[in-house]
Amino acid sequence: MPSILIAGTIVAKPKVELFPVSGRPRCEVRIRVEGEDTTAVYRVIGFEELMDELAALLPGDSVAVQGQLQVLKSYFARRDKQKPAPRMKVKADAKGVVNVEFHHPDRSIGQWLLMDAMGTADSEFMDGLLKQLVNAGTQGRTVDENGLKFMLSIVKGIEPRDQVETMLAAQMAVVHNATMTFARRLAHVDNIPQQDSVERTVPITAWPPSPTLTC
Numbered sequence: 128m129p130s131i132l133i134a135g136t137i138v139a140k141p142k143v144e145l146f147p148v149s150g151r152p153r154c155e156v157r158i159r160v161e162g163e164d165t166t167a168v169y170r171v172i173g174f175e176e177l178m179d180e181l182a183a184l185l186p187g188d189s190v191a192v193q194g195q196l197q198v199l200k201s202y203f204a205r206r207d208k209q210k211p212a213p214r215m216k217v218k219a220d221a222k223g224v225v226n227v228e229f230h231h232p233d234r235s236i237g238q239w240l241l242m243d244a245m246g247t248a249d250s251e252f253m254d255g256l257l258k259q260l261v262n263a264g265t266q267g268r269t270v271d272e273n274g275l276k277f278m279l280s281i282v283k284g285i286e287p288r289d290q291v292e293t294m295l296a297a298q299m300a301v302v303h304n305a306t307m308t309f310a311r312r313l314a315h316v317d318n319i320p321q322q323d324s325v326e327r328t329v330p331i332t333a334w335p336p337s338p339t340l341t342c
Contacts (some may be wrong), residue, residue: 135160212244246287
């Protein structure tokens with residue numbers, strides 16, 4: 128893995144937090160590097176023994192940091208290719224009524240972005256599909272917000288071009304969710320009747336395979 132040397136000035140107070148994926152502690156600092164014609168700000172992340180040294184830095188300090196350069200071009204290229212769409216959040220009011228809202232400062236723009244990512248310009252279609260996904264991901268009386276986000280990410284990742292492809296993508300997400308649920312139950316059965324019941328259900332959810340979208 129290539130190495131890189133960054134020399135510049137700390138522009139903000141170091142931030143200590145847990146890494147989102149692994150939960151591993153890390154410290155992040157931002158270093159401004161002045162060039163002849165341009166100025167760039169780099170994020171430097173340190174783990175374990177480097178955390179204390181980075182956390183002790185103050186804005187305005189001049190530093191030189193050498194470390195490994197992780198090349199994530201393919202990740203950023205894939206991320207930039209995706210259509211922007213807001214995340215969803217689930218809220219319950221004082222009466223216990225559950226509402227699904229767009230995690231966006233402007234609700235109208237959030238709705239339009241999600242509709243575009245789901246291949247539709249019909250708000251009634253999108254509202255109906257969201258309700259179906261919420262119902263499919265509900266366990267008891269509790270709406271699984273993470274499950275809803277996961278199924279929506281599947282639909283958006285397929286990049287449907289119209290409402291028919293959106294419905295097929297939603298079916299793929301629901302079938303996958305159901306298959307994984309019954310597979311987990313199969314791995315934790317306690318007796319033969321439970322095993323027989325789950326084994327009869329898994330093939331139904333996994334077969335026939337979902338239709339394949341073609342260009």
